[in-house]
Amino acid sequence: MPLVKQGRITTDLFVHVADGAELPGDGAILIPAARFLEDPEGLLKRAGKVGVIWPNNRDLDDLVPYLGRLDAVALMFPSFRDGRAYSQARLLRERHGFDGELRATGQVLRDQFVFMLRAGFDTFEVKKDSDAEAFASTAKSYSVFYQPTGDGRLTALHRRMQLRHSESAGQ
Amino acid sequence: MTSPLQQKIKITGPSMVTANRTWDGVVIYRTAQQGWSANLSDAAIVRTSDEARTLLNEATADDVGAIGPYIAPVELKDGGEIKPGNLREHIRSEGLTIDLLPVPA
Amino acid sequence: MYAYDELDRTLINERVSEFRDQVKRRLSGELTEDEFKMLRLQNGVYLQLHAYMFRVAIPYGTLSSKQLRALARVGRRYDRGYGHFTTRQNIQFNWIKLAELPDALADLAEVGIHAMQTSGNNMRNVTSDQWAGVAPGEVEDPRIWSEILRQHTTLHPEFSFLPRKFKIAITASEHDRAAIKVHDIGLRLYKNAEGETGFEVLVGGGLGRTPFIGKTIKPFVHGRDILSYVEAILRVYNQYGRRDNIYKARIKILVHELGIEKFAREVDEEWRQMGDVGLTLDHSVIEEVRSRFSYPAYEKLPHMPDELKQAAHDPLFERWRRNSVFPHKVQGYSIVTISLKPVGAPPGDATSDQMDAVADLADRYSFGEIRVGHEQNLCLPHVAKRDLPQLWKALDRIGLATPNVNLVTDIIACPGLDYCSLANARSIPIAQELTRRFANHDTAELIGRLHINISGCINACGHHHVGHIGILGVEKNGEEFYQITIGGRADEGAQMGTLIGPAIPYAEVADVIEDIVEAYLALRDRPEELFVDAVKRLGVEPFKERVYATR
Numbered sequence: 001m002p003l004v005k006q007g008r009i010t011t012d013l014f015v016h017v018a019d020g021a022e023l024p025g026d027g028a029i030l031i032p033a034a035r036f037l038e039d040p041e042g043l044l045k046r047a048g049k050v051g052v053i054w055p056n057n058r059d060l061d062d063l064v065p066y067l068g069r070l071d072a073v074a075l076m077f078p079s080f081r082d083g084r085a086y087s088q089a090r091l092l093r094e095r096h097g098f099d100g101e102l103r104a105t106g107q108v109l110r111d112q113f114v115f116m117l118r119a120g121f122d123t124f125e126v127k128k129d130s131d132a133e134a135f136a137s138t139a140k141s142y143s144v145f146y147q148p149t150g151d152g153r154l155t156a157l158h159r160r161m162q163l164r165h166s167e168s169a170g171q
Numbered sequence: 172m173t174s175p176l177q178q179k180i181k182i183t184g185p186s187m188v189t190a191n192r193t194w195d196g197v198v199i200y201r202t203a204q205q206g207w208s209a210n211l212s213d214a215a216i217v218r219t220s221d222e223a224r225t226l227l228n229e230a231t232a233d234d235v236g237a238i239g240p241y242i243a244p245v246e247l248k249d250g251g252e253i254k255p256g257n258l259r260e261h262i263r264s265e266g267l268t269i270d271l272l273p274v275p276a
Numbered sequence: 277m278y279a280y281d282e283l284d285r286t287l288i289n290e291r292v293s294e295f296r297d298q299v300k301r302r303l304s305g306e307l308t309e310d311e312f313k314m315l316r317l318q319n320g321v322y323l324q325l326h327a328y329m330f331r332v333a334i335p336y337g338t339l340s341s342k343q344l345r346a347l348a349r350v351g352r353r354y355d356r357g358y359g360h361f362t363t364r365q366n367i368q369f370n371w372i373k374l375a376e377l378p379d380a381l382a383d384l385a386e387v388g389i390h391a392m393q394t395s396g397n398n399m400r401n402v403t404s405d406q407w408a409g410v411a412p413g414e415v416e417d418p419r420i421w422s423e424i425l426r427q428h429t430t431l432h433p434e435f436s437f438l439p440r441k442f443k444i445a446i447t448a449s450e451h452d453r454a455a456i457k458v459h460d461i462g463l464r465l466y467k468n469a470e471g472e473t474g475f476e477v478l479v480g481g482g483l484g485r486t487p488f489i490g491k492t493i494k495p496f497v498h499g500r501d502i503l504s505y506v507e508a509i510l511r512v513y514n515q516y517g518r519r520d521n522i523y524k525a526r527i528k529i530l531v532h533e534l535g536i537e538k539f540a541r542e543v544d545e546e547w548r549q550m551g552d553v554g555l556t557l558d559h560s561v562i563e564e565v566r567s568r569f570s571y572p573a574y575e576k577l578p579h580m581p582d583e584l585k586q587a588a589h590d591p592l593f594e595r596w597r598r599n600s601v602f603p604h605k606v607q608g609y610s611i612v613t614i615s616l617k618p619v620g621a622p623p624g625d626a627t628s629d630q631m632d633a634v635a636d637l638a639d640r641y642s643f644g645e646i647r648v649g650h651e652q653n654l655c656l657p658h659v660a661k662r663d664l665p666q667l668w669k670a671l672d673r674i675g676l677a678t679p680n681v682n683l684v685t686d687i688i689a690c691p692g693l694d695y696c697s698l699a700n701a702r703s704i705p706i707a708q709e710l711t712r713r714f715a716n717h718d719t720a721e722l723i724g725r726l727h728i729n730i731s732g733c734i735n736a737c738g739h740h741h742v743g744h745i746g747i748l749g750v751e752k753n754g755e756e757f758y759q760i761t762i763g764g765r766a767d768e769g770a771q772m773g774t775l776i777g778p779a780i781p782y783a784e785v786a787d788v789i790e791d792i793v794e795a796y797l798a799l800r801d802r803p804e805e806l807f808v809d810a811v812k813r814l815g816v817e818p819f820k821e822r823v824y825a826t827r
Contacts, residue, residue, distance in 0.1 A: 080314055081397065083437025087514045090434055094553065111298065111315055118433035130306065141294050144287040146427040148554035149434070155554075156283040156427065160564055194303055195373035196327035235305040238323055257754055259693060263325045267694045269704045270620060272358060272627050273675060 002132035004124040005101070007139065009132050012125075014051055014072060024048075030074055030103075033058060036066075044069050051101065056084035060091055067098045072123070077106035086119045093120035094150035113138045118149050180224045184256070185247050187214035188223075188230045189263070190240035198263045199237060201230045207237060211253050211264050216245060277340055277645055278423050279568050280388040287430070288390045289382075295319050296378035303375060318398060318436070320366075320391030321377060324697050330355075330372040331394040332384060336404035336422040336446075337365040337648040341635035344646050346387040348631035354380045359631070361616060361624040363650045363688060363739055364443065365403045366394055370695055392430055397438045397525075399429035399510075403445045405453045406649035409571070410657045412605045416473065418448035418465050420566045421502065424557065428503055435510045439517035440525035442510070443482075446475075450768070455650055457481045457490045457770035458742060460527045461506060473499040479509060479539070480531030483736035487772050488528040491536045493543065499562070504555040508547035512539070572643035572658050577608025580661070587665035595717060596668050599679040601659075610661050612642075614654040614671060615678040615686060619711045622704045623689040624652030633674045641667050650766075651727075652688055653681065683720040684728060684793065685711040688739055692732030692749065693756075699732035701749025701756035701782070706730055709786045714793075723793060726807045729764075742766035744808040745789060746773045756782040762792065762819055763811035776820045780827070788823050795822040 003012040014028040019035055028049035036043060036052045043050055044066065051072025054063055063073070073092060075085035085104070092098040103123040104116050110131035116124065117139060126132040145153050154162075188201035192209075199207040200214035208214070217223045223242050230240035244256025255261040262268060295315070302312040316322075320331040332347065339347075347367055351359045354376050355369040362368055372380060381391060393400055402425045409417040425444060429435070435442075445454040448465035456462030462478035474496045481490025497505045509527075516534075518524045531539045587593045602611040614634065616624050626634075634654060638646045641663045642656035649655055659667060671677040680686050687710060690696065692703030707730055714720050729743025733750075740746035746761035757779035764773030780788055793807075799818055800810045811819070 080311070081437055082519060083397075083435070084515055084519075086434045086437065087511055095549065109311065111294075115431075115433045115436055142287070142290050142431070144283045144290065146287075146430055147432055147434075156287070157561060157564070159283060160281070161561065164564065191323055191327070193309075194375045196323065196371075198326060234308050235303075238309050258756070259325070262694060266326070268702065269622060269694055269708060272618075272621050272625055272630070 002126050002129055004126055004132050004135045006122060007136055009135070014049070016053070028071065030072065033063070037062060040066055051103070053105065054088065056082065056088060060088060060096070064096055067092070067096055067100075070098075070100055072101035072103055073098065074103040074105045074125075075121075077104060077108055077112075080107045080109060080112070086115060089116070089119040089121055090149060110134055110138050114142050118145065118147075118151050118153070120150055180227065180242065181220050182217070182223045182242060182244075185216050185218055185245050186223055186242050186256070187211070187216060187245050187253070188226045188240050189214070189243050189260070190230060190237035193236055193238055196238075201226055201240065205229060207233075211245075211255065214245070214253055216247070216253065217242075277338060277570050278335075278419070279570065281568065284388065284427075285385070288385045288388070288392070291319075291390065291392055291431070292378060292381045292385050295381060299374060299378055314396060316374075317396035318393060319377075319381070320394035321372075321374070322395060322697075324370065324691075324695050325693075326695065327371045328374055328377070329695070330369045330377060330380065330391065331362070331366050332369070332389060332391045333394050333401040334365045334367060334389075334648050335401055335426045336408060336419045337406045337650075338408075338419060339646045339648065340387070341638045341644040341646065343387045343389055344631050344635040344638070346384055346389060348628040348635070350380050350383060351628040351631065353383075357629075358625055358627045360622070360691065361626065361648055361652050361654070363652060363690075363737065364401060365406075365648050365650065366401055367648075368691075370691075393436075395441070397440050398436045398442065399432065399438075400441055400443045402426045402429065403443070403454055403459075403650065405447050405449055406647040406655050407453060407602070407611055407657065408448065408647075409569075410604050410606075410609075410611055411449050412603050413449065414605070415448045415465050415467055417569070418446045418463075420562065420569060421463070421465065421475075421499070422446050423569075424503065424562070424565055425506070428506075428555075435514055438510070438514055439519045440522070440527075442513070442527065444506070452766075452768040452770075453649065455739070455742070455766040455770070457768075458483055458487075458739070458766060459490060461509065462490045463502070468496055475499070475502055477505065477509075480528040480536070481770075482526055482528045483739055483741050484526070485523050485734050485736075486526075486529065486532075487736070487741045488532060489770050489772070491531065493536060493540045500557045500559075503557060504550055504553065505543075505547055507553075507555060508543050508550055511546055512542045516542070572645075574606045574609060574658070575660070577660055577662065579607050581608070583662040583665055587668075590665075593665060593668055595721070596677055596679040597664060599683070599721075600677075600681045601664060604658070606658075608661055610659050610664060612656040612659045612664070612667065613649070613681045614656065614676050615681050616653050616676070617680055617686050617711065618675055618678045619685065619715045620708050621711075623687050623707050626654070630674055630676060633670075634676070637667060637670055650688075651686065653686070679717055680720055682725045682727070684714045684723050684726045685720055687711065687728045687730060688743065689730040690732050690737035692730070692738075696732060696737075698735055699749065700734075700751040701732050701758065703730045703732040703738055703747075703749060706747060706749075706758070706782075706785050710789060713786050713790060722803075723797065724803070724806055726793070727766075728789070739766060740764075741772045742770060743773060744806075744811075745792060747785065747789075750779055752779065758782070758785050760785075760788060760792070760823070762816055763808060765808055774816045776816050777824050784827070791822050792819050795819050 030051040049071035203215035246254040445459040464476040478490035647655040689707040693699040731738035731740040742764040761773030
């Protein structure tokens with residue numbers, strides 16, 4: 001499964017550690033939420049980056065205390081139709097100020113890229129090679145946005161107001 | 172969607188497999204020649220649940236050509252003519268049961 | 277009318293390009309139907325019995341003549357020469373080819389029409405009063421707010437994959453023509469004691485399998501805060517709405533299971549934590565949107581022009597005027613409802629030729645503007661009273677002057693089993709038979725206001741629960757049967773109808789409705805007592821007795 005990070009297909013430096021599997025001695029790991037919460041302090045002390053895979057039906061409150069020390073959070077899309085992780089992503093970025101890697105995992109297809117980027121994701125475990133290859137062009141498929149989110153893109157309304165101001169200033 | 176491979180299939184009378192054609196949506200029927208036809212008279216008729224399952228699996232494998240194949244009942248007339256087995260299939264095969272605009276006087 | 281600017285146009289063109297690519301990938305096999313289904317639904321494309329159905333949004337029910345002509349053209353070029361207006365200010369085409377859909381969308385995009393989010397589990401077309409901006413006594417034009425919400429809900433990055441579909445309706449009149457109490461969110465615009473514009477916010481209304489009347493979640497939300505408050509509701513719903521069972525996934529179930537108080541606390545808590553996230557609507561922002569609505573330059577006209585006085589001698593004109601012409605906020609003008617319910621025709625259908633003709637009439641008599649109401653009728657919102665006789669003649673020539681607005685033959689009906697893959701029974705032929713039974717306009721006028729709503733299945737697209745008489749098609753052993761409810765209403769006093777007894781077979785439905793109407797005529801205490809009020813006073817028993825005593 002190709003990984004797209006910062007807009008490019010890249011090697012995944014994180015290793016997914018399954019429940020019950022042995023932890024690698026060093027290197028970057030992505031670890032399931034329940035296992036992380038069993039011993040968060042211990043895990044955060046180990047050498048190597050630590051990321052948590054957070055289920056989309058679990059309250060973020062349990063994760064928030066550790067956000068400052070986590071390198072990555074992976075949010076789950078168990079199916080294309082299940083959009084809970086979009087809310088979690090925005091909350092992590094916009095409310096809790098998380099600035100590490102925010103990864104989309106699960107059923108990740110081309111047709112969600114723009115929504116995910118706008119919600120704050122920067123890393124994508126893409127299901128299909130062809131979708132990963134189309135990432136850059138898909139990300140540019142929209143240039144107009146109606147809603148303000150934490151991604152900093154200007155909204156249509158904002159652009160209209162700017163235009164209005166520049167017009168009235170020019171008179 | 173549950174794969175037809177896992178679905179329990181039980182038919183109680185002569186049946187066919189029908190779907191809609193992907194590019195234009197037209198009603199189509201699975202034929203005995205492993206293709207599709209827009210005429211109900213070309214439909215492959217199955218009489219046992221095993222036959223029905225096989226025909227449906229074949230039809231489902233053609234995801235590019237057809238959408239949503241399913242098994243539906245037919246009525247076989249004495250002369251061998253195939254008729255839809257319920258109102259829904261009657262409407263799909265024969266068209267609307269209603270007058271459209273402009274209303275005939 | 278709202279005028280699209282370059283940004284709005286760019287966005288819908290980008291959407292068309294995206295969908296064109298998705299259709300291409302589907303037809304080449306790169307996308308499976310399973311993957312493609314969600315994508316096509318988000319562009320209004322269903323698969324029905326005979327073909328694909330294409331649902332196009334008419335935001336808050338406002339159309340320009342140019343837009344109506346474009347819809348007529350789509351009907352002619354890509355379909356079979358007609359379209360069907362729905363109960364949510366959409367139009368549906370029934371015979372579209374998937375391969376041609378991107379072209380149809382591109383044609384519509386040229387006039388600022390789109391089909392985004394007309395199906396799928398997202399925020400649907402924002403609907404409003406079809407008399408918005410022209411109804412006497414209206415607080416202010418709710419379409420400004422509808423447009424703000426339309427933009428905010430279009431391709432929302434957080435709420436495009438909700439547990440289930442989500443519908444918002446807005447009214448700014450005391451009399452609710454937008455059925456806000458049966459929407460996921462209903463907004464009633466009013467001014468508080470300080471004269472500030474805001475909304476009573478209702479949540480959790482809806483029909484379908486488990487009908488609920490919406491409950492007030494907040495009696496007043498200031499206009500500047502409405503986007504952030506709606507956002508808070510949606511965020512709570514997106515996270516906690518049920519996803520395990522499609523029949524329990526609407527927000528009404530969440531509100532019901534939590535209780536309105538607890539749900540309101542969750543929303544308030546989210547709203548408080550949200551703080552200022554750029555959703556506050558400053559005065560200048562609202563004015564920016566308002567400035568792109570244009571209003572007609574009304575003339576100063578007499579209340580009772582000579583043309584109207586003369587035409588009053590023609591009883592046929594008078595009957596139509598009494599029935600289909602309504603007061604306008606500007607003296608000398610009227611609102612004209614165009615009935616799409618001619619005797620014997622499918623309710624809400626219009627041919628492409630009729631659409632073109634109505635567009636021409638709108639140019640001549642209504643400043644180029646047309647409205648679409650949830651009752652599946654059209655409306656010309658700014659007709660000078662002196663033009664009414666001419667307009668009537670022109671409408672009559674194209675079969676659109678049936679004087680049955682709000683009467684027993686002004687039936688709301690879903691497409692039913694003739695078209696719909698979800699339906700259990702037919703709706704349209706029942707409606708057609710009823711319009712023939714009550715074809716005599718004098719009888720219909722004698723009966724007075726009576727709304728019959730027909731749905732072909734429990735999903736309730738024909739809003740049967742809130743019909744004065746509701747007819748619901750069900751299937752029993754392969755036969756079509758119909759359950760009859762009475763006493764429902766969709767307005768500010770919204771309530772669900774009561775079932776009168778066991779379902780009746782297809783062939784007897786029209787007889788039963790006639791019996792119910794006859795019982796009403798015998799039982800009403802005066803001619804002004806409407807059917808629905810008589811049911812309220814008497815209960816269902818006398819009607820039930822009449823229907824089942826001999827069956």
